[in-house]
Amino acid sequence: MDASARQLKRMVYASLMAALTAAGAYIAIPIGPVPIVLQNLFIMLAGLLLGGRWGLISVAVYLLAGAAGLPVFAGGTGGVGKFVGPTGGYLLGFAAAAYLIGLISESGRGRVAIDVLAMVAGTLIIYAFGVSWLKVATGMSFSKAFAVGMLPFLIGDALKIAAAVPIAKALRPMMDGTFTVVRTAG
Amino acid sequence: MGELTAIGFRPGQSVLHRLDPRTKQALLMGISVTSLWGNLSFLALFTAVIMLSLNTAGMRIRRLICETRYFLFFLCFVFGVRTITFSGGWTPAFSAEIAGEALIVCWRLLLVVCMGVLLMATTRTADIRAALVWFLKPVPLVNEKMAATMVGLVVRFLPVILFQGAEIADAQRSRGIERRKNPLIRLMKFTIPLFRRVFLSADELAAAMQARCYSEHRTLPDLFFTWRDGMALGAGILISLTVLLP
Structure with missing residues (x-):
């Protein structure tokens, strides 16, 4: 495969990862009383599977599509207004997190401990952006912003980090091209 | 899927439909940022302008409420959290001043x-993409044509992925996945097949694009900046200036 073909393949992968991220806002797995929304799991996987550079590009494309007014954000909305809105900090946090997770996990070359460390750091970055902007946009106090914008989601995040490790292990061979699935009918 | 097609482009001949997409996006960006400092007089004027635009664009209030219902719930939540304070004991306190804020x-x-809903209802996706290329041209380190192509792919594949996700969920439900209570297994069993399918279609798509000699030199719809856009921008600046009023 020559350089331009590899570049094209990476570009298509990053675009589809961005589409998956957008879809993640709509897909929830109902477990117990609270459904688990998959968006931040997909952000972590973008970093783990595509690496720092392309992970960042993929999330940036997702944000760009939203900023341009296409309905890719949660609730079927889009537009720059969403960045200024109360949840805008999380969106910017997603980009920083994908880059950081990709960067750290690339240096670990697939070691589980490094991947987990990368995802914990990424989650912290998302909340650092998200909670501080939530505080500015709605004028809540820091303790209230933490209670509303971070504490309820921590258990779900721990679960997603635990799930992301085996998922990344199963999918990485496919990304490198060393393993392909035989396509059956359908 | 229903959530996605809810706020889509509706063809029409209103002033908003005929504005340049770049003007609409610039107005959206500018006014969203200035609205952070807006007070009562700004908000009142802005509301009147939005109502008028909704009317000229042919949007019904009922449809608007229906489409933004999740956001409206969220707003009620924010309002509740901000107004009710627990000072000292367990009894909630309520003050009119905080409620007003x-x-x-x-x-x-x-x-x-x-404003976002208005932009989406009155602008074609191809026009939004063309405006995107124009806005990204001066930004360093960004390949604007590649970015626009990628955004196009996202829009094209989002419904496909949602459909595939629903299909996988149905298939697994019919095989009794709901009896597995471990959330880790549920997450893995859903995500791995979804990603496999999506990356398979990515491989096919890349091969198809290469076979058709994909390159970055592509034609986009022409954009025209007319007197109408000038007036709309002027009106936008005037509205923004009312931020300075008490």
């Missing part, structure tokens, strides 16, 4: 979302 915050957020 919270109301202004929620009002501002609602207006910004209404």
Whole structure:
């Protein structure tokens, strides 16, 4: 495969990862009383599977599509207004997190401990952006912003980090091209 | 899927439909940012303008409420959290002054979302992409044509992925996945097949694009900046200036 073909393949992968991220806002797995929304799991996987550079590009494309007014954000909305809105900090946090997770996990070359460390750091970055902007946009106090914008989601995040490790292990061979699935009918 | 097609482009001949997409996006960006400092007089004027635009664009209030219902729930939540304080004991305290502040915050957020809905209802996706290329041209380190192509792919594949996700969920439900209570297994069993399918279609798509000699030199719709856009921008600046009023 020559350089331009590899570049094209990476570009298509990053675009589809961005589409998956957008879809993640709509897909929830109902477990117990609270459904688990998959968006931040997909952000972590973008970093783990595509690496720092392309992970960042993929999330940036997702944000760009939203900023341009296409309905890719949660609730079927889009537009720059969403960045200024109360949840805008999380969106910017997603980009920083994908880059950081990709960067750290690339240096670990697939070691589980490094991947987990990368995802914990990424989650912290998302909340650092998200909670501080939530505080500015709605004028809540820091303790209230933490209670509303971070504490309820921590258990779900721990679960997603635990799930992301085996998922990344199963999918990485496919990304490198060393393993392909035989396509059956359908 | 229903959530996605809810706010889509509706063809029409209104002033908003005929504005340059670049003008609409610039107005959306500018006014969303200035609205952060807006107070009562700004919000009142802005509301009147939004109502008028909704009317000229042929949007019904009922449809608007229906489409933004999740956001409206969220706003009620923000309002509740901001107004009710627990000072000292377990009895909730309520003060009119704080409630007024919270109301202004929620009002501002609602207006910004209404602007986004207006942009989406009156602008074609191809025009939004063309405007995107124009806006990204001066930005360093960004390949604007590649970015626009990628955004196009996202829009094209989002419904496909949602469909595939629903299909996988149905297939697994019919095989009794709901009896597995371990959330880790549920997450893995859903995500791995979804990603496999999506990356398989990515491989096919890349091969198909290469076979058709994909290159970055592509034609986009022409954009025209007319007197109408100039007037709309002027009106936008005037509205923004009312931020300075008490």
